[in-house]
Amino acid sequence: MKLITPSHAIPVHIISGFLGAGKTTLLKHLLSQKPEGEVWAVLMNEFGQIGVDQQLLPQDQGYAVKELLGGCLCCSSQMPMQMALSRLLSETQPDRLFIEPTGLGHPAQLLEQLTEPHWQPHLNMRALVTVIDGSRLHDSDWSKxxxxxxxxxxxxxxxxxHVDVMTDADKLAxxxxxxxxxxYQQIWLNLPIEELTLTDVDLAFTGTSRKIQPLLQIQRNLSSTEAMPEIKQLPYHYVETAQGYSVAGWKMPKRWVFDFYDLLDVLCEQKNWLRIKGIFNTNAGWKSFNFNPExxxxxxxxxxxxxxxxxIYQQSKEWLEFESQLMNCRVDDTK
Structure with missing residues (x-):
């Protein structure tokens, strides 16, 4: 399908959030601020096969709403999303676009798709908005x-x-x-949704630069003339930078098992970090780690x-020695 869009890139807002957080409520409120004479479009994603939210949005002249049913446009095959978005842009020529992924979606993956070179002449990505339910923050099983x-x-x-019904426990959480x-230097808006304006969320997308690479031990064994292997499956190492901070990350297969006490020692021995977060399959069961300096x-x-x-860190660091120590904590048979 040939993509026909206006001569300028249109502003695009992603409104994300967990199930029941209030994404559609915020979306309806923002849509109510449409200037007369403009056409605004909405692409919604329902995980199931029956769409409901579309019926809750304005159906008056000046709005174009399209639902993508079944699966998640963030992490399933890109083709249905690409086709739906292309058709929506071509048919409606909107002045502004809102995208509401399912509450079960991963918005970072959607952002990766929409910032690819193919879309850059057509889409002016704005700051990604995530809605959280303030009345459920006390429930750690939910928020963790x-x-x-x-x-x-x-x-x-x-x-x-739902700031009006937050308890003291919610406020502390x-x-x-x-x-x-x-x-991550995010902007937190604790105003009731009905008091938010489009100006509050119409900020430029600053982006996060993520560089996915093979494990550092694998990189070390590559000659200077060899191309870096393309990463399509675990394990991999990545470096992510944003707002002056960096994140060194590792994702590894769940079948890998780590010695709990060896792993704890390695993590506790690190220096000059701002935060350490992880979850591991250990010989003492699955364990989560959430370290801050205090x-x-x-x-x-x-x-x-x-x-x-x-x-998370700010100072530059060579991670090869740390990764070697981390891998030495493995105790599974496939090591």
């Missing part, structure tokens, strides 16, 4: 899920819904959450889809 954390980490702007994510927290965790570790 990997998907919840992935959505929050991807956010450039975080807006808190919000303070702790803001402190935890301070290295507190080293670790606890039993639910089974994860992989072993993963992230270290």
């Amino acid at each position: 899920q990997n998907l919840y954390a992935d959505q929050l980490k991807a956010a450039q702007i975080v807006t808190v819904s 919000l303070f702790a959450l803001q402190k935890e994510y301070r290295p 507190q080293f927290n670790y606890q039993s965790a639910e089974e994860s889809i992989d072993n993963r570790l992230e270290i």
Whole structure:
């Protein structure tokens, strides 16, 4: 399908958030601020096969709403999303576009798709907004899920819904959450949704640069003339930079098993970091680690889809020695 778009790149807003956080409520409120004479478009994604949210949005002249049903446009095959978005842009020629992925989606993956060279002449990405339900922040089983954390980490702007019914426990949890994510220098909007304006969220997308590479031990064995292997599966190492901070990360297969006490020693011995977060399959069961300079927290965790570790830092660092120590903690038979 040939893509026909206006002569300029249109502003695009991604409104993400976990299930029931209030994404559609925020979207309806933003749509109500459309200037007369403009055409705004909405691409919504429902995980199931029956769309409901589309019926909740304005159907008046000046709005074009399209739903993509079944699966997740963030992480499933890109083709349905590419076709739906191309058709929406070609048919409606919108002045502004809003995208609401399913609450089960990973917005960072959607951002990766929409910032590819193919889309750059057509889409002017704005700050990614993640909505969190302030009334559920006291529930750690809810807020500590990997998907919840992935959505929050991807956010450039975080807006808190249901602030009028937050308990003292919710407020304390919000303070702790803001402190935890301070290295990402996000903008937190704690206003009621009905008081937010388009200006509050219409900020330029600053982006996060992620460089995915083979494990450092593999890189060390490559000659200077060899091309870096393309990474399509675990394990891999990545470096992510944003707002003056860097994250060194590792994702490894879930079948890898690590000695718990050896791993704990390696993590505790690190220096000059701002935060260490990880989840590992250990010989003592699945364990999560959440270190900050004031507190080293670790606890039993639910089974994860992989072993993963992230270290936030500001100073440049060579990670090969650390990775070697990390790999030496493995105790599985396939080592």
